[in-house]
Amino acid sequence: MIDRSIYIHVPFCKKKCHYCDFFSITTLDDTTILHYVEKCKKEIIQFAKKYPDTLIKTIYFGGGTPSLLSSKYIGEILNIIKAEFHTSSEETTIEVNPATSIDWEKYAQMGFNRISIGVQSLDDNVLKKLGRLHNSEVALNAVKEAGNYFDNISCDLIIGTPFDPSITVLGNHIDLLARYVKHFSIYILTVAEDTKMFDYILLNKYTMLEDNLISDVYYSISSKLKSLEFNKYEVSNFAKAGCQSKHNLGYWNKRDYFGVGPSASSYVNGVRFLVSPTGYFNVTETSYKVESVLTQADDMFEHIMLGFRLTEGFSIGDFNKKFNVDFRKTYEKAITKNSEFLSIFNDRIFIKDKYILIMNSIILDFMS
């Protein structure tokens, strides 16, 4: 049996947020939804047939807005997974949007044991300008209510926006939320092309914060969380002891995963599949999956690129065994050049926390 995970992308949204560049659709009619659910089920069955040696350890419903899909359909998809695969249900997560009605009780009954709430901010001005549909009160209520049904709650926040409140205010928000949650994902705002936010910045409606200010916000939030016993384990993720996201750690440790739904990507036995979102809703389209076999060089680079996101980095010994190379020799130049930014301790190599935000520049040197 090989440990694998499964991700279900639920692409539906009431409205696209101004900063979002993920694939989503705002067509919410029954036909589209039904088509989507059926296709998901088919995909799951196909994966299960093709890879019968799989043990599904974690399941993750992300989006989009999974809580927009009725719990009936969520349940059907979850049941198919459990029927088709061996599962150990160590971690089953669903992302919820405070702006939707959330059937907490049903989720708990179905077997979800982890909730990720898209709070994003407790500042109404920020929420509005990010194009979110909820306000801080609604978000906080959702967090509180989730606590009645779940123990393992995560909360997403966005920082480094052009309209951030002061660091003190942000700190107060963290204090408040920390009473109810075990995990934080703190994302520095990334402005991608083809988003409303990008246009606003281009038109000078908003001005991006300077890098050094963003960096200051990030590190003060980091230390705030540390004082509250949320430890950073990945660039953007902080957890109380034992509450790290097992599912997401799978990505960074380069374990296999199945991706279901439009735009979802899978990585199985060294092959990456990409599900083209355009083909997905076209009934006649059958060849919507793009496969690419990773070369050893690609695979090695991905291992480094993802491993360096983790506070603990990755094991040099495991790397050498997996790729049958001598990591220190192969990357001697890159390691020397970046010696100031890297630490090697007990066989693990990682980026020093102080430099974690300039990771791109560091990993570029590891690219062949």
Next chain:
Amino acid sequence: MDRRKNIRNFCIIAHVDHGKSTLADRLLEFTNTVQNRDMKEQLLDNMDIERERGITVKLTPARLHYKHNGEEYILNLIDTPGHVDFTYEVSRSLAACEGALLVVDAAQGVEAQTLTNVYLALDNDLEIIPVINKIDLGAANISAVKNEIEDIIGLDASDAILVSAKEGINIDVLLEAIIERLPEPKGDTKAPLKALIFDSIYDNFKGVICNIRVFDGFIKPGMEIKMMSNGKAFECTEVGIFDPNMRPVSMLEAGDVGYLAASIKNVQDTAVGDTITTVCNPAESPLKGYKEITPMVYAGVYPADGSRYDDLREAIKKLKLNDAALAYEPESSSALGFGFRMGFLGLLHMEIIEERLEREFDLDLVTTAPSVIYKVIKTDGSELIVDSPTKLPEPSQIDSILEPIVDASIYSPPTYVGPVMELCQDKRGAFVNMTYLDMSRVKLDYKIPLSEIIYDFFDSLKSRTRGYASLDYVFSEYKEDNLVKVDFLLNGDVCDALSLIVHRDKAYTRARKITEKLKEAIPRQMFEIPVQAAIGSKIIARETVRAMRKDVLAKCYGGDISRKKKLLEKQKAGKKRMRQFGSVSIPSEAFMSILKINDD
């Protein structure tokens, strides 16, 4: 009967923009030398760049036919380059003529180059016909321009020809004046051959083609000819005339203008101003006025993409075939890699060559700041020629540094005399003379270091006088001054491509400006980069490029991995266009922006 009676050799001299090329076009058209349908604007300017910039670089002669009083006349029109960089070429093409049309813009009057060119024409004993052009313009002030021609130039303007080249007004009157007022060519067809080379171009099939004016004797295919400056001999394979396209003829004789081909491989062997004679019956002495032309301005030219060094070399070689004034030798820079040190006649020449390399050969170039040629007297008494700041010896070995000084003449309306004098002073100019030419024009003479002229003098002059002032200069002498080399250090290492030689008094200001610019242009990197300017080991300016603080992608889950990898690959490709300088990477584009620094 002597056919020379019916030949007139003439050129047109004018300030830039006064309508020289348009007038030439009109003459070609009026004499049916070119059919209307073949007419392109400014026909004699062959290169795109020439047409776009409205300047002439290569000389193209044309033979016009015109009937006057029942007789057929041959009028050889020799175009002249219209820029100070090419003064010597102008003087040689003037030497090929007996007369000149002096074209003055009816609205703008006499300008700096008008006068320089008139002096060149007078030096060559040319008969000058004043032509006032653009008389159709509303702003035309014919009587004022006539006064200027008389007062400033000292020519009788009472019989100046009034034309509009654009509208084709009085072109016939002008043609008749050319025949009646310009002298016929002299010379002895039986004397030993003396032919003046006034331009040469390279042809892939025929080798070098020399544009010549025959003064004595004759030349025809099969003759053994010899260059009098270097003694090199060739067998003439073809002679011909410009009709306006090249047309072979059996012979060219005294008085004729035409071309010659002799399977000459190297354009350097056919120096402009040289005299061609025959091997078996050589002339005793060459025509006067030959001078070896040497570049005045040097710059390092590098491919933005280092892997295109070979392409750059081939491209320069090709341009060099046609341009004897162009000098080049390989050069390497720790910052820019492999490239060439190239010598030019002046800034315009440099710009044209750069533009042609980029356009005609699809190259992206990084060019260092232009430098003049310094003479360094070393402490051991020896003299060193320095065309690049990096070649300057250690300060302890330098006794003195001499720099080229030019005699600059600036023509300006009296209103701007103050700002112009201020500018000249600022550029270390030494005042020589000021003459009020008339109510509307002042001529200022200064001795100014050439290095100041090529830095940004022309742009400053134009901006301080709203474009009304004009400038001309000729090399005068070498003079010692308190010059120092300023180096720029990135993260402690000297960036050789940025070094410059400058007067000590200006070193601080220049150093500060460039360090500020460097700070702007260098992208933030993973560490802090000190940017320093130094004279020897003394730091005179300092800026800091702060370390980059963030480049991370906040989210990277299953679906983001391919996207993120693509993004990094793009970044990696961008890095390849960067110049690695020690531990500092600088994009080629940033380099260019630093080198294009201006005072204003």
